[in-house]
Amino acid sequence: MSRSRRWSPRLAVLAASAAIVFAACGGSTATTTPSTAPESSAPTTAPESMAPYEAMVYPASGEAPCGQTDAPDANHSAYTGNFKKISATDEKTVVFELCNPDVAFLSKIAFTSFAINDTAWLESKIDPAGTTNQAIVNEVNGTGPYKLEAWNRGSDVTMARNDAYWGNQAKTEKLIFRWSTEAAQRLVELQSGTVDGIDNVGPTDFPTVEGDAALALKPRAGLNIFYVGMNNTYAPFDNDMVRQAIAMGIDRQRLVDNFYPPGSEVATHFTPCAIPNGCAGDAWYEFDAAAAKQMLADAGFPDGFTTKIQYRDVVRSYLPDPNVVAQDIQAQLKANLNITADIEVQESGTFLDNADAGKLEGIHLLGWGADYPDVTNFLDFHFGSGSSLQFGDKWDDITSALAAGGAGTDDAAREPSYVTANNAIKTHVPMIPIAHGGSAVAYRADVTDAHSSPLGNEYFAVMTPGDRSQFVWMQNAEPPGLYCADESDGEALRVCEQMTESLYSYEVAGTAAEPALAEKCEPNTELTVWTCTLRSGVTFHDGAALDANDVVLTYAVQWDADHPLHKGRDGSFTYFPGLFSGFLNPPPPAPEG
Amino acid sequence: MSHAEPSMDATVDILAEKAGSSSLRRDTIRNVLRQRSAVVGLTIMSILFLVAVFAPLIAPYEPNTSMLDLGEPGSRGDPPCIHLFGCPEDEPQHLMGLDSNIRDEFSRVVHGSRVSLQIGFLTVSFAIVVGTIIGAIAGYAGGASDNVLMRMMDVVLSFPSLILAIAIVTVLGTGLTNAMLAIGIVSIPIYARVMRASVLSVRETDFVTASRALGESSRGILTRRILPNSLTPLIVQGTLGIGGAILEVAALSFVGLGAQPPTAEWGFMIASDRNLFFSAPHLIIFPGIAITLSVLAFNLIGDGLRDALDPRLNR
Numbered sequence: 035m036s037r038s039r040r041w042s043p044r045l046a047v048l049a050a051s052a053a054i055v056f057a058a059c060g061g062s063t064a065t066t067t068p069s070t071a072p073e074s075s076a077p078t079t080a081p082e083s084m085a086p087y088e089a090m091v092y093p094a095s096g097e098a099p100c101g102q103t104d105a106p107d108a109n110h111s112a113y114t115g116n117f118k119k120i121s122a123t124d125e126k127t128v129v130f131e132l133c134n135p136d137v138a139f140l141s142k143i144a145f146t147s148f149a150i151n152d153t154a155w156l157e158s159k160i161d162p163a164g165t166t167n168q169a170i171v172n173e174v175n176g177t178g179p180y181k182l183e184a185w186n187r188g189s190d191v192t193m194a195r196n197d198a199y200w201g202n203q204a205k206t207e208k209l210i211f212r213w214s215t216e217a218a219q220r221l222v223e224l225q226s227g228t229v230d231g232i233d234n235v236g237p238t239d240f241p242t243v244e245g246d247a248a249l250a251l252k253p254r255a256g257l258n259i260f261y262v263g264m265n266n267t268y269a270p271f272d273n274d275m276v277r278q279a280i281a282m283g284i285d286r287q288r289l290v291d292n293f294y295p296p297g298s299e300v301a302t303h304f305t306p307c308a309i310p311n312g313c314a315g316d317a318w319y320e321f322d323a324a325a326a327k328q329m330l331a332d333a334g335f336p337d338g339f340t341t342k343i344q345y346r347d348v349v350r351s352y353l354p355d356p357n358v359v360a361q362d363i364q365a366q367l368k369a370n371l372n373i374t375a376d377i378e379v380q381e382s383g384t385f386l387d388n389a390d391a392g393k394l395e396g397i398h399l400l401g402w403g404a405d406y407p408d409v410t411n412f413l414d415f416h417f418g419s420g421s422s423l424q425f426g427d428k429w430d431d432i433t434s435a436l437a438a439g440g441a442g443t444d445d446a447a448r449e450p451s452y453v454t455a456n457n458a459i460k461t462h463v464p465m466i467p468i469a470h471g472g473s474a475v476a477y478r479a480d481v482t483d484a485h486s487s488p489l490g491n492e493y494f495a496v497m498t499p500g501d502r503s504q505f506v507w508m509q510n511a512e513p514p515g516l517y518c519a520d521e522s523d524g525e526a527l528r529v530c531e532q533m534t535e536s537l538y539s540y541e542v543a544g545t546a547a548e549p550a551l552a553e554k555c556e557p558n559t560e561l562t563v564w565t566c567t568l569r570s571g572v573t574f575h576d577g578a579a580l581d582a583n584d585v586v587l588t589y590a591v592q593w594d595a596d597h598p599l600h601k602g603r604d605g606s607f608t609y610f611p612g613l614f615s616g617f618l619n620p621p622p623p624a625p626e627g
Numbered sequence: 628m629s630h631a632e633p634s635m636d637a638t639v640d641i642l643a644e645k646a647g648s649s650s651l652r653r654d655t656i657r658n659v660l661r662q663r664s665a666v667v668g669l670t671i672m673s674i675l676f677l678v679a680v681f682a683p684l685i686a687p688y689e690p691n692t693s694m695l696d697l698g699e700p701g702s703r704g705d706p707p708c709i710h711l712f713g714c715p716e717d718e719p720q721h722l723m724g725l726d727s728n729i730r731d732e733f734s735r736v737v738h739g740s741r742v743s744l745q746i747g748f749l750t751v752s753f754a755i756v757v758g759t760i761i762g763a764i765a766g767y768a769g770g771a772s773d774n775v776l777m778r779m780m781d782v783v784l785s786f787p788s789l790i791l792a793i794a795i796v797t798v799l800g801t802g803l804t805n806a807m808l809a810i811g812i813v814s815i816p817i818y819a820r821v822m823r824a825s826v827l828s829v830r831e832t833d834f835v836t837a838s839r840a841l842g843e844s845s846r847g848i849l850t851r852r853i854l855p856n857s858l859t860p861l862i863v864q865g866t867l868g869i870g871g872a873i874l875e876v877a878a879l880s881f882v883g884l885g886a887q888p889p890t891a892e893w894g895f896m897i898a899s900d901r902n903l904f905f906s907a908p909h910l911i912i913f914p915g916i917a918i919t920l921s922v923l924a925f926n927l928i929g930d931g932l933r934d935a936l937d938p939r940l941n942r
Contacts, residue, residue, distance in 0.1 A: 218904045238704055238906040288695055292703060292729060347883070357899055358703070358727040361888045362693070365728070369696055377888045 089122035090586040093594065098618050100133030111623060114419040115616035116440070120589050122582030126568040128537075128552075134441040135561035137448070140538050141406035143555070143566075144547040146491070146518050146527045147609040149176060149534030152578045153587045160591070162598035171515035171603045174575070176534030177551060179204040179495035181575040185516065191529055200572045204495035205483075208504035211529055213512050215348060220508050224249060224476055229506040230499040231477040231484065231492075237295040237354045243476045250479045252486035253297055256470035257306050257404035257545075259412065260352035262363065263465040266426035268395040270341075275333035277463035280397070282319045283326030283370040284363060290469045293359050297472020303456055304467045305412040310445040312409055315456030318467055323370040330371050338372030342396030345378075346385040349510045350524065351473035351490060352401030360399060367397075383514040386523060390606050392423025400424075401471075403490045403524055407545040409452055410440050410613070417459060420611030425464035432458045437615070443561055481505075485543035490524050491531045493542045519592050520602025522609060533575075537566055537585065551580060594618040658935030665931020671924035679740040686734035687720070690891040694719075694729045701725045704900075704907030723913045727900050728889070732910060735891040736917050742892045743921055746807055746876045747869035753811035755865050758818025759854070765819065766826030767849050777823065780816035788813040789875060796884045803876070803892065806885035810875045814868060821864050825857030832856075859936050867929035870922035877918050893918045 099106070102113040119131040136142070152175055159170035174182040179201065180193035191211040195204045212229065214220050217236030223229045225246065235243055235251065243251045262284065264271040271277055286300050305312030330338065343364055347356050360377055367373040375397060380388065388394050405411050415421060418440075419433040432455055439451030475492065477484040480500035485492060492507075499505045513526035518534065521527060539550035549555075555566040572580040591599040592610040596619040600607070611617050659665045678685060694701040700718070705725040708714035723732035765776040783791070788810075795809035829835060830853055838848050877894025879885035886892035888899070893914040900910035 217902045221905065236902050236906075238903055242905060292695065355727065355902065357888065361728050361899075362695075364888065365691070365693055365696070379883055 087122075087125045087581075088583070089124060090583045090590075091121045092119065092586055092590040093618060097131065098133070105622065109622060111620040113616060113618060113620065115593070115611065115618060115620075116614050117589075117593055117618070120586050120593075122586045125581045126570065128566045128568065128582045128585045130564040130566070132562045132564070134437070135443050136440060137443050137561060138406065138408035138410050138440075139557070139561070139564055140547040140555060141408050141411075142613045144536050144538035144540055144550070145405045145609065145613065146530050146534065146536065147521070147592075148536045148589070149518060149530060150536065150551055150580065150584050150588045151175065151519075151534075152574045152576070152580075153584050154578060155574065155576070156587055156591060156599055160599045160601050162601075164601060166601070166604050167515075168517070168601050168603070170517045171520070174516050174530070174533045175578075176530075177572050177574055177580060178531075178533040178535050180209050180532045182516070182533055183208075188512065191513070191516075193532060196533075196575060198573055198575075198577075200569065202495070205498045206494070206503065206505045209494050209532060210504060210506045211513075212506060212508045213510060213525070214508060215511055217349060217354075220510075221476075223508055224478065227478065229508040230481055230502070231475060231494075231497075231505070231507050233475050233492075233507075233509040234349050234351060234354065235295075235474045235476050237293070240295055240474065243474075248479050250477050250481070250484060251474050252477065252484060253472065253474045254351060254486040254490070255308070255488040256298060256351070256472045257308060257407070257488045258350075258352040258401060258471055259301055259304055259306065260350075260359075260399070260401040260468045260471055261301075261304065261465040262468060263389070263394070263398045263400055263425060264463070265392055265394055265398075265424065266462075266464065267392065268426070270333070270335060270339055271397075272426075273333050274462065275329055276335065278319070279326045279330035279333060279371060280367070280373075281326075281463045281466045282322050282329065284366050284466060284468070285321045285323075285370075286318075286466075286468050287321065288366075289359060289362060293355055293362065294469055295354060295472050295474070297474075299470050299472075301467035301470050304416070304459060304465070305409050305456075306404070306470045309404070309407050309409055309412070311439070311449050311452040312412070313456075314449050314452040315454070316460055318460060327371055330373075338374065340374045340376070342378045343367075343375045343399065344380060344385070344388075344394050344396050345399035346382040347379050348382045348525075350401055350471075351403055352469065352471040353399065354471060354473065356399065363397075363399070382511055382523065386514075387604055387606065389424045390422040390522075390608055392426060394424070404545070405489060405609075406540065406547065407488075409448075410436075413452070413455055413459075414440060414615065415609070415612035417455070417464065418612070418615055420614065420616035422606070422608055422612070429458060429462050429464075432462065440615070487540075487543050488545055489540055491528055491540065494532055496542055515603035517602045519588075519610070520605065520607050522606075537568075551585075595620055655932070655935045659928075659931045662931045662934060664927045665935070668924045668927025668929075668931060671920055672928060675740050675744060675921055675924060678737055679744050682737045682741050686731070686737040688731040688734040690730065690735045690738040691889040692730060694725065694731070701729050703727050703729055704903045704910060705729075706907065706909060724907065724909050726896070726910055727903060730889075732896075732913060735896060736893070736913050738891040739893045739896065739914065739917060740921070742803070742886065742890065743873045743877070743918070746803070746892075747873045747921070747925065750807045750811045750814065750872040750876065751865050751868045753808070754814035754868065755818050755861060757811075758815045758820075759822045759861065761815065762819035762822025762824075763826050763849055763854060763857075766823035767830060767845070767853065773823075776819070780819050783813065784816045786813075789878060792875060792879060793882070793884060796879060801884045801887060803880075803886045803890060806876050806879040807872075809879070810872050814872065817868065818861060818864060821860050822857060825860055826853055829853045829856045863929055863933040863936060866925055866932055870925035870929070873925075874918065874922050 097119040098117060099113050100118055105112050116133050118133050121129045123129055155175045160168045179196055179199045181196045183192040183194045185191045193209040195207050220232040221239050224232045243249045264277050266272050290298050290300050302317040303313045307313040343360050345356055345360055364375050364377060367375050414436050417432045418436045435451050435455035439448045442448030475486045482498045483496045494505050497505060509525055511525045513529045514523055515521055515526060518527055518530035535550045537552035538547045541548050551569055551572060552566040553569050555564050557564050591597050592607050594600060595617040707724045708718050708721045710716055710720050721731050723736060726732050761776050765773040791813045792809040795812060796805050799805040835848060835852050838852050876885050880892050880894035881898040886895040896914040897911055903910055
């Protein structure tokens with residue numbers, strides 16, 4: 035709990051009892067009460083610093099079973115995660131103990147999904163008896179430069195400046211997020227001055243923006259990947275040769291040359307080459323329609339087959355025009371492989387949920403933008419032991435190579451593991467990497483400190499929109515929810531990034547991780563224990579003070595699939611296992627079919 | 628009495644002919660042709676029909692074939708290239724430019740006429756058939772049957788047609804066939820009401836009374852006497868309805884519930900290229916003009932027919 039307390043011995047007993055009951059009921063949080071009780075002569079309104087701190091430790095039973103190979107019981111899978119233990123050693127210190135070294139730890143904890151929430155807030159806004167769509171999905175109580183004023187569903191998210199912000203105050207009093215899936219509409223709104231900045235300028239609109247003196251184009255580096263995914267639990271994609279044939283049967287150069295904006299490139303690997311070890315291993319298959327058709331015939335489908343192309347009609351940096359790209363892939367599949375693919379467009383949130391749940395039975399179009407510049411962000415999230423069911427059953431040679439790579443302590447030492455992983459991905463073809471899409475954001479020319487972020491997390495607190503008192507940003511779509519621990523959509527993450535903060539953050543318009551709510555996080559020599567010291571004087575929007583227990587509980591509710599507060603919008607918490615290899619108490623695999 | 632039946636039919640036929648007009652068809656055609664707007668409508672419709680029938684001959688390319696597959700130059704949203712108007716001879720001619728997927732827009736618009744005319748006629752035919760049956764039964768039977776059937780029609784009419792169509796497509800699944808079915812279903816009440824009104828009027832005429840007096844069965848009276856003489860307003864309404872059906876299915880396709888890619892349907896074509904509105908407006912304008920012309924044609928013809936068949940407007 036982080037609200038300021040008034041201390042008394044009686045209250046100490048009550049608090050200790052409550053903590054024990056809480057731990058016993060939920061099995062979630064242990065507390066270590068300091069042995070030194072306050073002197074009876076101590077003032078009942080002692081300063082907060084003198085109060086004994088009930089530090090949380092997670093898990094309560096000691097530590098997570100690292101390296102578990104067999105499922106402990108019928109209700110759980112084996113633990114594959116990399117977290118061993120999280121402890122609040124005092125009010126301002128949190129210790130993360132890991133099973134294996136993690137060289138990208140700081141970059142990972144800087145990610146938006148790990149923004150710190152107040153303990154009382156989590157407990158009050160998540161109903162342990164509830165299921166999905168918890169109250170916390172609609173409200174935000176962060177520590178960031180803006181606080182949520184209103185989320186008008188279907189219209190906008192309005193934020194007001196947080197005057198109690200610990201860092202530099204936001205330059206503008208109000209920040210408003212609007213959205214439109216139409217690139218043309220976004221451009222019209224910018225040209226007419228009703229918005230100050232837009233995301234994803236349409237591929238054919240670059241010259242229009244560049245030629246308009248009232249606008250400023252800010253190209254964004256292609257730290258992303260657009261891919262064609264297949265799930266190996268559905269026929270005919272359960273056949274390696276079918277997936278390999280499709281990999282060879284799609285002319286990716288044609289897609290990039292004709293449907294992507296300047297700055298885009300054909301993907302040779304899943305991870306962009308700008309990221310260390312991203313392009314380790316062999317380059318992807320060359321386009322060869324004849325060989326692809328022969329391979330499909332050898333796989334038992336000489337006349338092709340019928341399937342679906344499933345996607346969401348949402349523009350992203352990696353996919354600037356989904357419908358057009360989908361139609362060209364549809365045409366190529368027909369022309370090159372005689373595969374008849376019906377196009378099926380799904381609502382964005384539903385599509386992502388279906389992907390995570392492994393429910394997309396056809397070919398699906400999806401992509402990924404970098405959250406932090408490390409290969410684990412691309413490969414581990416999608417193909418690691420903690421990844422979702424998007425591509426079906428996992429391949430041991432991929433997961434083991436990724437585990438080895440993630441445990442490496444420097445890029446050169448990690449390279450052989452990523453060579454193995456990328457080559458195994460090429461062999462198994464869970465997806466076909468198509469393009470690293472160049473994109474751009476645009477602002478009105480009078481916006482100062484306007485920037486684009488290679489991670490897609492433009493930070494509006496530093497921007498000044500001329501002499502206007504509010505900054506209006508128009509992105510591609512409405513956020514599905516605002517509890518970003520349980521979101522994976524960039525449209526939600528960018529909103530959260532204006533209001534919430536993690537222990538570390540990414541530099542503005544850059545990728546380097548730098549201290550945020552933590553003044554520092556220091557590892558031991560093996561990179562298996564990270565000790566983070568929290569910044570003083572940080573308060574949440576509701577006035578509660580930040581402390582180490584907030585950090586422990588924020589992580590615990592995501593980490594432990596059995597935690598009573600492990601609930602959000604849909605409860606998938608996709609990022610945590612994706613980045614840290616797995617949930618504690620992971621649920622058993624879904625039954626076949 | 629075996630000789631009585633032919634005699635009865637002949638008598639009723641004479642009465643029926645007198646009740647209508649012996650030269651109705653001739654007068655109608657003459658009246659329609661007297662109206663310039665109807666002539667314009669008929670001309671446009673004729674051209675549309677010819678384009679639809681001869682689409683494979685008129686269109687220079689297959690509607691779904693990308694220039695990339697043919698190895699021809701071009702990029703998405705290229706403007707029209709017409710040799711007659713100065714486009715270099717060494718460049719392939721594209722009368723309406725290239726679309727987002729680098730397909731010949733003119734070929735797609737031409738083939739789109741087939742889809743749109745099929746949509747219009749099939750949708751309206753379905754609605755007319757079902758609406759006629761419901762309206763005829765309601766009007767002729769009267770009483771409780773009339774009440775039940777027409778209240779059901781009122782319920783359907785109480786919803787905005789496009790919203791109801793969207794709901795139906797959501798249940799049935801997206802696709803052109805389901806979109807047509809949905810638009811057909813929401814159109815049924817219009818034809819049922821028109822038919823019922825006609826039946827109520829015609830069933831009181833002398834030749835129907837005569838048929839009834841001569842012992843003809845209800846089904847016979849309905850199908851042989853009343854229906855043929857009640858079709859005029861249905862024809863007018865149906866003609867007007869074709870334009871509406873084309874427009875509504877285009878709207879459903881625009882929002883992704885009708886024609887699915889890569890079908891060359893005008894509404895879908897506009898939706899597909901809407902993001903090129905500023906860089907390639909011709910991709911919106913040409914299918915838009917096609918929709919406008921086809922709807923206009925059927926509306927003009929419908930108006931002309933209505934005027935021509937309305938005895939009060941006879942000059």
